[in-house]
Amino acid sequence: MREALLIFRKDVAHRRGAVSAFLLLVIARMAIDILLPRHSGLAGAQMVLGILFAMAAIGLIYDAVQQERIVGEDQYWLTRPFPWSSILAAKALFIALLVLLPVLLTGTVAVAVNGISPVIADPLVLSVALAGAFVLTVASVTRTTVQFVLSVVAYVVLSFLSTPVMEHLFGYEAGMWGSAQTVRFVADIVVFIAVTAAVIFLQYRRRATLVSRGVLGAGLLVLVIGLPGWHLAFSLLQQLKGPGPGGSVQLAFDAARSPEVSPGGWSNVTTHDAVGVRIPITVTGIPTSGGIVTERVRTTIDAPGGGHWDSGWRFVGGIVGRGELQAGQHLITARNAYWLEVNVDSSFYDSANLRQAPVRVQSTVAFTTWSAPRIARMPIPGTAHPMGPRDLCSASIPDGIQLAITCLSASGGDLTDAAFALTDGQHSVRIGMESNFEGLSAWTLFSTTITSLDLAEPTPNGQVRAFFTRPTTMEIARQNITGYFERSLTIDNIRLGPYEAGRSGPRSSLW
Amino acid sequence: MSSVIRTEALSKNYRYTEALRDLALEVPEGSIYALVGPNGAGKTTAIKVLMNILRPTRGRSEVLDVDSRKLGPAEFARIGYVSENQEMPEWMTVEYFLGFLRPFYPTWDEALAQDLVRQFELPRNRKLRQLSRGMRMKAALASSLAYRPKLIVLDEPFTGLDALVRDELIEGVLARAESTTVLISSHDLAEIESFASHVGYLEQGRLRFSEELDTLTGRFREVVLTFDGPRPLPPALPRSWVQTETIGPVIRFVDTEFDAERTPATVRSLFPDVRDITGNGMPLRSIFVALAKVGRAAA
Numbered sequence: 001m002r003e004a005l006l007i008f009r010k011d012v013a014h015r016r017g018a019v020s021a022f023l024l025l026v027i028a029r030m031a032i033d034i035l036l037p038r039h040s041g042l043a044g045a046q047m048v049l050g051i052l053f054a055m056a057a058i059g060l061i062y063d064a065v066q067q068e069r070i071v072g073e074d075q076y077w078l079t080r081p082f083p084w085s086s087i088l089a090a091k092a093l094f095i096a097l098l099v100l101l102p103v104l105l106t107g108t109v110a111v112a113v114n115g116i117s118p119v120i121a122d123p124l125v126l127s128v129a130l131a132g133a134f135v136l137t138v139a140s141v142t143r144t145t146v147q148f149v150l151s152v153v154a155y156v157v158l159s160f161l162s163t164p165v166m167e168h169l170f171g172y173e174a175g176m177w178g179s180a181q182t183v184r185f186v187a188d189i190v191v192f193i194a195v196t197a198a199v200i201f202l203q204y205r206r207r208a209t210l211v212s213r214g215v216l217g218a219g220l221l222v223l224v225i226g227l228p229g230w231h232l233a234f235s236l237l238q239q240l241k242g243p244g245p246g247g248s249v250q251l252a253f254d255a256a257r258s259p260e261v262s263p264g265g266w267s268n269v270t271t272h273d274a275v276g277v278r279i280p281i282t283v284t285g286i287p288t289s290g291g292i293v294t295e296r297v298r299t300t301i302d303a304p305g306g307g308h309w310d311s312g313w314r315f316v317g318g319i320v321g322r323g324e325l326q327a328g329q330h331l332i333t334a335r336n337a338y339w340l341e342v343n344v345d346s347s348f349y350d351s352a353n354l355r356q357a358p359v360r361v362q363s364t365v366a367f368t369t370w371s372a373p374r375i376a377r378m379p380i381p382g383t384a385h386p387m388g389p390r391d392l393c394s395a396s397i398p399d400g401i402q403l404a405i406t407c408l409s410a411s412g413g414d415l416t417d418a419a420f421a422l423t424d425g426q427h428s429v430r431i432g433m434e435s436n437f438e439g440l441s442a443w444t445l446f447s448t449t450i451t452s453l454d455l456a457e458p459t460p461n462g463q464v465r466a467f468f469t470r471p472t473t474m475e476i477a478r479q480n481i482t483g484y485f486e487r488s489l490t491i492d493n494i495r496l497g498p499y500e501a502g503r504s505g506p507r508s509s510l511w
Numbered sequence: 512m513s514s515v516i517r518t519e520a521l522s523k524n525y526r527y528t529e530a531l532r533d534l535a536l537e538v539p540e541g542s543i544y545a546l547v548g549p550n551g552a553g554k555t556t557a558i559k560v561l562m563n564i565l566r567p568t569r570g571r572s573e574v575l576d577v578d579s580r581k582l583g584p585a586e587f588a589r590i591g592y593v594s595e596n597q598e599m600p601e602w603m604t605v606e607y608f609l610g611f612l613r614p615f616y617p618t619w620d621e622a623l624a625q626d627l628v629r630q631f632e633l634p635r636n637r638k639l640r641q642l643s644r645g646m647r648m649k650a651a652l653a654s655s656l657a658y659r660p661k662l663i664v665l666d667e668p669f670t671g672l673d674a675l676v677r678d679e680l681i682e683g684v685l686a687r688a689e690s691t692t693v694l695i696s697s698h699d700l701a702e703i704e705s706f707a708s709h710v711g712y713l714e715q716g717r718l719r720f721s722e723e724l725d726t727l728t729g730r731f732r733e734v735v736l737t738f739d740g741p742r743p744l745p746p747a748l749p750r751s752w753v754q755t756e757t758i759g760p761v762i763r764f765v766d767t768e769f770d771a772e773r774t775p776a777t778v779r780s781l782f783p784d785v786r787d788i789t790g791n792g793m794p795l796r797s798i799f800v801a802l803a804k805v806g807r808a809a810a
Binding site for chain 2: 002003006010013014067072073074075076078079080081082083
């Protein structure tokens with residue numbers, strides 16, 4: 001420890017100017033975070049300071065690590081009695097004391113001043129700690145600043161490209177884990193910690209740069225691509241949390257209504273290789289407060305002659321009602337008549353003669369149970385209103401045309417849906433808003449969500465055509481997940497019916 | 512006499528290049544061992560393997576009775592290493608640098624450190640990046656001598672330095688080399704000759720020979736044979752005769768196994784008509800030039 005302190009002291013002495021500037025930056029961020037809930041116009045400044053903070057922190061950590069650079073053969077310290085553990089401890093101390101501690105202290109002050117529990121600053125510190133570990137790891141396997149910058153840029157670019165690429169390769173579901181995102185996030189963190197710990201050990205203990213780079217590259221690739229196993233994650237949540245009030249939910253085929261078939265599938269995007277099948281069902285036992293939401297559905301169809309089709313766990317489809325757009329995604333409230341939507345491969349549909357032959361349909365639906373909404377009413381415009389222990393929301397009408405609703409979320413969590421209600425004395429409009437699990441917000445204390453609602457529109461002659469009179473009050477409702485469960489439904493000898501090839505049917509109101 | 516450094520079949524490959532091949536080296540305790548050879552011979556690679564900076568591909572080496580792959584803080588507290596390419600903490604002043612290193616060495620002698628700073632005329636408050644190359648080498652050497660290491664390893668320490676600085680560095684090392692073993696690699700054969708006790712010649716990754724300097728200089732002689740007229744060379748000559756050339760009535764060669772009695776006898780048996788035999792001592796530089804030429808010719 002003595003050697004670690006000596007190296008740490010040396011690193012601080014080397015960059016005392018940069019450290020001082022960084023601390024001033026952290027204090028400036030704290031000031032913005034304190035003011036932001038009352039001055040939403042500072043969101044831009046917060047973003048700029050967040051970027052500056054990120055770059056400064058990366059630069060500071062990189063520079064400290066490179067003082068005792070691992071890659072190379074000519075560093076003076078390689079033949080000095082510096083224990084590897086002391087060098088590593090010195091760098092960890094540098095990150096903890098000069099980056100994490102200021103973030104923790106200023107974050108705690110900022111949330112406390114805004115009337116939110118200081119405990120929520122912890123996820124921010126965790127995110128900065130993980131980012132710090134990432135910088136330390138990459139810096140330990142790179143020789144030059146150019147190498148380091150290129151590595152980080154490559155990782156960032158890959159991260160951005162991963163979503164469209166993975167959706168293209170593995171379907172829309174690849175990045176949509178819904179409420180199971182929490183498990184995925186924790187798993188990602190565990191993998192990340194394992195990879196960085198392995199690389200740091202390999203580098204500092206053995207200076208095995210080639211192996212370390214391989215481990216880091218493979219690990220990051222896994223994280224960028226995303227871990228598989230949505231259903232495993234959902235099952236884990238079922239085990240941990242149980243069904244909650246949704247445990248009494250039952251599904252049954254509604255023989256009083258007929259199935260509907262639509263070419264092109266049930267989704268917002270027409271796909272010529274899918275046939276959308278809508279099967280009428282009843283849902284009973286829905287909790288009277290809150291509701292349940294379809295997370296994913298897996299459907300199998302067995303046709304005469306041995307034809308078998310398995311959809312796999314799909315995000316598209318599910319159990320839906322009609323005209324539920326305003327209520328939020330796949331929200332199932334206490335109404336009885338619903339549809340089970342499935343997009344069947346058109347090749348199977350045709351080859352197995354599903355247009356005419358009776359088939360056996362088996363579906364398993366994964367549900368989440370929602371709590372009753374927490375509703376807050378606030379004036380427009382007004383200062384930020386605390387929403388539970390984590391969030392602050394406010395609304396303003398900056399240009400007379402749009403209502404801007406700004407919510408600051410201090411951390412991720414199990415918040416799954418937010419609905420905004422607007423009252424102006426004459427009209428009431430509900431807006432569905434998907435927030436789901438937002439993850440940990442790196443570099444900024446408050447992640448900002450801005451939703452706009454058109455109150456009017458400009459006309460060609462320069463006039464403004466108003467949709468609503470100027471609203472004065474807003475209601476915000478937020479709900480939490482209280483349970484996870486699955487239900488299965490088997491329908492024998494059902495005729496799905498023909499569809500008109502080459503013609504798109506009505507689009508689903510939902511995904 | 513025990514060995515401070517010992518290697519067995521030590522080899523190091525860089526992808527397709529064989530930098531070291533079956534190196535068998537012994538550096539006796541208390542010696543000043545000069546590892547010499549042409550550029551690319553593998554001197555720096557050998558030293559980096561010995562210092563656990565590089566891992567060997569095959570073979571083994573021991574430094575201070577410890578496997579070089581396991582050299583750690585305890586051993587490095589007894590080893591002083593200075594290299595021409597060493598990256599120093601440029602932002603540090605000389606004084607800060609020495610002060611920073613001091614707590615890491617249990618045997619650090621502050622009085623000796625101050626003596627070295629004075630002897631090398633190092634500016635205490637100047638940053639290392641502001642020092643000339645010679646001054647930086649002196650600072651590195653001072654920081655490597657102040658804890659009275661058991662082994663000093665110097666990798667090409669004189670490259671690019673003027674004669675005065677070279678002398679100062681050599682003096683600095685020699686003055687404190689009484690109970691220390693020194694391993695030095697260098698091109699500067701003239702300087703090596705003035706203080707090395709042992710010498711090893713490395714060429715194309717192989718150690719061609721390793722012996723005491725006095726023995727080496729004793730067995731190499733430039734031999735000049737004078738005849739009454741032009742004399743052709745016989746078809747077969749002893750293998751120890753290299754760089755043989757004929758200039759009119761004179762035949763000149765380098766005998767790598769010179770012996771004051773045996774060599775004249777061999778000459779007379781081959782050249783009964785020789786009029787005069789002269790054996791001239793050779794400077795180390797000439798010895799290695801001759802060896803290098805022979806090596807290239809053989810290659």
